[in-house]
Amino acid sequence: MKWPLLVGVVVAGLPVCTVSAQVQMQVVECNGVALHYRDVGRGEPIVFVHGGVFDLESWSPQSVLAENYRTVVYSQRYSWPNKNGVQPNYSRAVDTDDLAALIAQLHLGPVHIVGASSGGATAVMLAITHPEMVRSLVLVEPPLAGVLRDVAGGDILIKRFDATVTQPTLAAFEQGDPETALKTFTNGVWGKRKWEDLSPMEKSSIRRNADAMWARLKSSPPAGAEKLKAQLAQQQVQLEQLKAALDEFKTTWR
Numbered sequence: 076m077k078w079p080l081l082v083g084v085v086v087a088g089l090p091v092c093t094v095s096a097q098v099q100m101q102v103v104e105c106n107g108v109a110l111h112y113r114d115v116g117r118g119e120p121i122v123f124v125h126g127g128v129f130d131l132e133s134w135s136p137q138s139v140l141a142e143n144y145r146t147v148v149y150s151q152r153y154s155w156p157n158k159n160g161v162q163p164n165y166s167r168a169v170d171t172d173d174l175a176a177l178i179a180q181l182h183l184g185p186v187h188i189v190g191a192s193s194g195g196a197t198a199v200m201l202a203i204t205h206p207e208m209v210r211s212l213v214l215v216e217p218p219l220a221g222v223l224r225d226v227a228g229g230d231i232l233i234k235r236f237d238a239t240v241t242q243p244t245l246a247a248f249e250q251g252d253p254e255t256a257l258k259t260f261t262n263g264v265w266g267k268r269k270w271e272d273l274s275p276m277e278k279s280s281i282r283r284n285a286d287a288m289w290a291r292l293k294s295s296p297p298a299g300a301e302k303l304k305a306q307l308a309q310q311q312v313q314l315e316q317l318k319a320a321l322d323e324f325k326t327t328w329r
Contacts, residue, residue, distance in 0.1 A: 098115050100156070106173055106176050108152045108157070108173070110150060110151070110152065110177060112177070112181075113131060117145050119144055119145065120186040121145070123190075124189070124191070125150070125151065126194050127288050128261070128284050128288050130280070130284055130287075132148075132280065133191070144187075153286060153290045155284055165290055167200060174201050185208060185209060187211045190215065190217060191216065193217075195216065199214065220233050244257075244259045244288075244292060248288075256288070
């Protein structure tokens with residue numbers, strides 16, 4: 076299997092909320108829902124996938140890269156300004172299917188993908204399930220908590236985050252208090268008092284995606300998780316076979 080180039084990028088702070096507003100949004104139907112997007116420039120395509128409390132306007136002006144690339148930003152199904160009603164069985168797998176459908180509907184072909192936060196995890200899942208669609212990945216702080224399970228003390232960190240961030244955020248949403256929910260999540264992910272330090276514009280961009288955040292927290296485990304595990308196991312076997320073949324080749328030519 077041909078793997079895309081993986082480029083990890085770690086940054087601090089929030090995305091810039093000043094995407095090129097002068098470019099009119101368009102709408103494409105994917106898997107029965109309407110997704111708003113902007114498509115600017117020509118060249119090899121780059122698709123930007125935003126994080127859970129953001130939307131397509133969480134990226135810097137596309138014009139910077141549009142001089143040399145075709146740049147596409149879109150809002151995931153429950154993020155602003157989409158008006159799709161929340162459906163049952165929502166999961167990251169659904170977001171991945173939507174991303175694959177977007178790439179197909181816009182005839183983008185293999186694309187470079189830049190994914191931030193949960194958008195980075197969606198990008199990784201697309202690379203695993205649809206490698207033919209991906210040229211490369213740039214991942215900005217993807218929440219791949221599963222990686223921690225193979226690290227000493229990782230389970231403790233996962234349980235701590237769940238107890239101090241995920242569950243209190245979900246509880247606030249269920250109590251009809253989205254402001255506390257967003258504050259709890261923001262301070263838990265980006266640091267104490269981060270919510271208080273945000274500008275009114277930044278808070279507004281997060282508040283309009285409160286429903287999307289709640290839907291994500293309530294989401295079911297990824298559909299096809301067992302199939303995904305099987306694919307990863309098969310790829311691991313292939314990598315081991317390749318390593319063995321290379322070792323044999325080295326031994327033969329010594």
